[in-house]
Amino acid sequence: MSADYWASSQRHHWQFTRESLAKARAQVNENERASGTLVNDVENNRQMKIYFHILIRQLGRQLNLRQRVMATAEVYCSRFFTRVSIYEVNIYMIVATCVYVACKTEEYPQHIRTVTSEARNVWPDFVTHDPTKIAECEFYLIEELDSYLIVYHPYRSLMQLTQAMTKYNPQLTLVMEELQNTWSMINDSYATDLLLLHPPHIIAATCLYMIMVLKSPLIRPSKPPDSVKARIELFAAFLGNSGIDLERIVENVQEMISLYMRWENFNETKYKNGFVKLLFGLSRE
Known part of the structure; x- marks a missing residue:
């Protein structure tokens, strides 16, 4: 079934066991611990997955994207955060970049200015008008993904x-x-x-x-x-x-x-406020 999958980079480079996934996240946790920002426990990670899921679909709806494009973006996001702490980056820029790269991979290209503009419409406090920021994040994202961009769904x-x-x-x-x-x-x-x-x-x-x-x-x-x-x-x-x-x-x-x-029981507003405080030191209460 899905014969191409068995020879794919997804299987050989991005398929984890539960043990290896826990080990990868433990390394991220170690980096957070060293910087004094460690809160990335198992339950927090599960909540983050829901939050990223919501964010990608918010931007995807703005861009009228196919489901497959949003799914690919979500896989990129999941892979990226097995290596990088959420406290090292602007998560909204990373989400926008995942969507932008997924559009290209899935042959549904969107101009970088369009993605930037729509991302700013959705998250005006967190995304700049400058499309070069997504271009910079694109190189960072692809590097962390080891340039393996094909996803089997x-x-x-x-x-x-x-x-x-x-x-x-x-x-x-x-x-x-x-x-x-x-x-x-x-x-x-x-x-x-x-x-x-x-x-x-x-x-x-x-x-x-x-x-x-x-x-x-x-x-x-x-x-x-x-x-x-x-x-x-x-x-x-x-x-x-x-x-x-x-x-x-x-x-x-x-x-x-x-x-x-x-x-x-997921409270999107509460979680967004948590990110505001953790990433930007702001309070929206």
């Missing part, structure tokens, strides 16, 4: 899986609402570390599992319970025969459930 894997499911048994064909919900859940997964930890098809299968098993009875209320149960059993058989690592799926389901629980 779960969207293609989702389409491959749905085709395979229909071929396996027509009863597994997704209705439009199921497909849309799975796509939306993949979008949400970028607010986690999943794409740093797993191949794209694992994430696609995780989101399919959550829709097919956990939400399908809600999406198909007119179907008798026995019919829904039989379909879930068919899907379980499909997964069992697919060779996909089921333990990873179970682990990722828990991660996604935890994400939604955190999201319910």
